[in-house]
Amino acid sequence: MRGTFLNLTAAAALAMALSVSAAAAQKKYDPGATDTEIKVGQTVPLSGPASAYATIGKAQAAYMRMINEQGGINGRKINLIQYDDAYSPPKTVEQVRKLVESDEVLLTFQIIGTAPNAAVQKYLNVKKVPQLFAATGAAKFTDPKHYPWTMGFNPSYFVEGRIYGQYILKEHPNAKVGVLYQNDDLGKDYLNGLKAGLGDKAAKMIVAETSYELSEPTIDSQILRIRDAGADLIFSAATPKQAAQAIKKIAELGWHPVHILDINASSVGAVMKPAGLEASKGVISVGYVKDPADPSMKDDPGAQRYHAFMAKYYPDGDAGSSFNVYGYITAQLLVHVLQQCGDDLTRANVMKQATHMTNVALDMLLPGISITTTPTDYRVNKQFQMARFNGEGWERFGPIIADTAKE
Incomplete structure (x- = not known):
């Protein structure tokens, strides 16, 4: 009887161990990701000559607060770490190194400015850390052949x-x-x-x-x-x-x-x-985005969601600002990519999901405009309307x- 009990106990323990190992095998993490958290890093010109862009970072931080209030992404809260680089490339280098080597973020997101992004592009590609949706439209940030870990957001x-x-x-x-x-x-x-x-x-x-x-x-x-x-x-x-x-x-x-x-x-x-x-x-x-002050957008569902977000999560921000619209849609797109990653929160899978988007609609894109990317075409926004x-x-x-x- 005792032998039978021990055998059953051993079998149960083995089954549990196999179950745990199988569950663990389904989850893949690189630095910056755990069962409860996803660390994302960013530099923003909160001061300096381009501080008009500071509101973009504030809108993005507010969006992440909203997502976290709603339960996060696949049960994980987003920890958006923001540093001021004053739009100064040397400061960007210093802060991005801190994000990667000290904070150990999974990825960088929406570093703002062409020169700041250029200053850290080679470093991030050598480290194989995603430079995701860089806030610039310079051609060098949509060059998968030479910089596979960099994807710009802005139209070229x-x-x-x-x-x-x-x-x-x-x-x-x-x-x-x-x-x-x-x-x-x-x-x-x-x-x-x-x-x-x-x-x-x-x-x-x-x-x-x-x-x-x-x-x-x-x-x-x-x-x-x-x-x-x-x-x-x-x-x-x-x-x-x-x-x-x-x-x-x-x-x-x-x-x-x-x-x-x-x-x-x-x-x-x-x-x-x-x-x-x-x-x-x-x-x-x-x-390429809707004007939140346009009366014709009053009944537009996407615009309504944007205005509700601004009222609740960023009431001090200007809901009519195109910069806040920009912050909103870039944050929305990041959340889409991280949701697509599921439990495979590796840097390689972040880039895989970001480069396999098909007709992704965002709340504040103009009607008829959506986002499609491929491993050979990193350009996120390729459609415009004159204004x-x-x-x-x-x-x-x-x-x-x-x-x-x-x-």
């Missing part, structure tokens, strides 16, 4: 610039074009894209190219050079502070060129209002423009 600056060039040829074929651009990959990609869109007419049509450094207190002299070159159309490939300065200076001069502005500087709250709503009237850009500022908000016009060609 080059493609956006090319679209502006094509628009100018169609609508303003005799324009004398002046270009104001930030002296980094952001500005240079836009400039090169514009020239590609203008094609063999670029050399004749572009009468001035002038760059600025992010640290410069004002870009007044650059605007004067463009005006004095005889430009009647200006393309500003800028970030918010300088874009607002450009609009304001153009108005002060009593100059009335056609003004095209890149999507990164299209925030009403951070650009148009500081520059002056009346001065901003007529500025042209592109968009014009009417003094209060952006009015969309024309069809959805899809870029299907490789860059």
Whole structure:
């Protein structure tokens, strides 16, 4: 009898051990992931010349609080660790090393800015840590052949610039074009894209190219050079502070060129209002997200969810800000990827899920726009619609423009 009992006990213990080991085998973790937590790291310019972007990080942190309140992702809470890098690449390097080597995050998410992302791209790829949905549209951040662990979120600056060039040829074929651009990959990609869109007419049509450094207190002299070159159309490939300065200076001069502005500087709250709503009237850009202030979106389910989120989780934020819309949809996309990972929370699987998205809809993307990625095409956003500022908000016009060609 005793032998039978011991045999049964041993069999039960063995069965339990096999059950535990089988369950453990189904779960795979890299640093930053456990049964209860997923660590995600990020740098945000909470201070410095690009601090207008700080609200993006605040909206993303609020979104993670919402998800955690709802039970987390597959039972795991998201621990979003944010550090201020002041949009300074050396500080980004310092903070990202801390995130990877000290905090041991599973991945980095939405590091903000072209230069900050460029400063840590090689490091993160050597470490094989996902540089996921980098807040930049420079071409080097959608290059899976050379940087398989990096995926940018923003629409390609080059493609956006090319679209502006094509628009100018169609609508303003005799324009004398002046270009104001930030002296980094952001500005240079836009400039090169514009020239590609203008094609063999670029050399004749572009009468001035002038760059600025992010640290410069004002870009007044650059605007004067463009005006004095005889430009009647200006393309500003800028970030918010300088874009607002450009609009304001153009108005002060009593100059009335056609003004095209890149999507990164299209925030009403951070650009148009500081520059002056009346001065901003007529500025042209592109968009891929819904305008939360658009009355036609009042009954849109996605917009309703966004407004409810802002009211409950980020009441101090401006619900009408495109930056907060951006923070919302990027956070929503991260949650989608982590949900798809299931219990395989390895860095390799994070990238696998991020590069196998098909027609993913996000609450605040414009109707007709969704997200599809492949292992050979890391571009998250490849669709646009032209827009014009009417003094209060952006009015969309024309069809959805899809870029299907490789860059």
